[in-house]
Amino acid sequence: MQxxxxxxxxxxxxxxxxxxxxxxxxxxxxxxxxxxxIGCAPEEWTPALELAARHPSLIGAVLGVHPEYASKLNPxxxxxxxxxxxxxxxxxxxxxxxxxxxxxxxxxERQQEVFSQMLALANxxxxxxxxxxxxxxxxxxxxxxxxxxxxxxxxxxxxxxxPGVLHCFCARYEEAxxxxxxxxxxxxxxxxxxxxxxxxxxxxxKAGSDKIILETDCPYLSPQGRRGLRNDPSNIPLIAExxxxxxxxxxxxxxxxxVRNTKALYGLV
Ligand SMILES: [Zn+2]
Numbered sequence: 001m002q003x004x005x006x007x008x009x010x011x012x013x014x015x016x017x018x019x020x021x022x023x024x025x026x027x028x029x030x031x032x033x034x035x036x037x038i039g040c041a042p043e044e045w046t047p048a049l050e051l052a053a054r055h056p057s058l059i060g061a062v063l064g065v066h067p068e069y070a071s072k073l074n075p076x077x078x079x080x081x082x083x084x085x086x087x088x089x090x091x092x093x094x095x096x097x098x099x100x101x102x103x104x105x106x107x108x109e110r111q112q113e114v115f116s117q118m119l120a121l122a123n124x125x126x127x128x129x130x131x132x133x134x135x136x137x138x139x140x141x142x143x144x145x146x147x148x149x150x151x152x153x154x155x156x157x158x159x160x161x162x163p164g165v166l167h168c169f170c171a172r173y174e175e176a177x178x179x180x181x182x183x184x185x186x187x188x189x190x191x192x193x194x195x196x197x198x199x200x201x202x203x204x205x206k207a208g209s210d211k212i213i214l215e216t217d218c219p220y221l222s223p224q225g226r227r228g229l230r231n232d233p234s235n236i237p238l239i240a241e242x243x244x245x246x247x248x249x250x251x252x253x254x255x256x257x258x259v260r261n262t263k264a265l266y267g268l269v
Pocket of ligand 1: 007009038095217
């Protein structure tokens with residue numbers, strides 16, 4: 001059985017001691033056919049492409065500006081990003097979006113401005129998008145503002161089987177439905193496995209097991225049972241088992257669906 005980790009940060013310093021060994025040995029042993037590296041700050045773009053270049057069959061790259069790092073964007077590195085996005089190793093524009101829990105790093109208005117710039121770049125290169133949306137408590141304004149921007153500014157890639165994913169899905173069915181209506185997939189990770197998150201599981205079940213892809217978002221968000229430990233793509237089968245069990249479908253079927261969806265999203269054959 002094979003899996004894909006659709007969203008990882010293997011260039012994080014947490015992996016400095018064993019990155020190459022992890023990629024070339026531990027991942028293939030765990031059935032991870034591909035891990036997609038998200039370079040979401042200016043200093044991460046070239047290293048993400050380089051990681052994919054060193055491991056062409058095991059690592060893909062996605063480049064963009066995370067809302068938390070939006071304050072790092074300036075006219076010079078925006079131009080650099082525009083030049084890097086068409087690279088064949090870059091599969092999408094991400095992670096981009098709105099995070100209403102981190103205004104101490106980037107103010108709301110600046111986040112919205114940069115999100116608009118990222119959508120304009122995605123429209124220009126016609127690649128899919130990887131969305132990061134995080135709400136402050138029970139206030140879902142981050143989702144409202146994201147969907148509003150998508151509706152008015154985004155021209156989904158016509159070539160992609162799925163034009164985007166709502167990464168780290170952590171909301172209600174209402175938000176899942178709005179995402180699905182725009183052709184987005186839902187990215188399922190450790191959050192789906194945490195005891196307190198029954199509402200996320202219920203929303204995903206209602207959305208349908210055919211609308212999901214798997215991710216770790218490592219080194220963060222280790223699944224239940226491994227919390228507190230460093231997360232890495234070899235935990236994908238654990239998340240898959242948990243999801244297959246909850247969604248009441250065979251593990252093989254979940255593996256097959258999520259690999260197919262991830263390949264459709266990232267334009268892989
Ligand atoms: Zn991430």
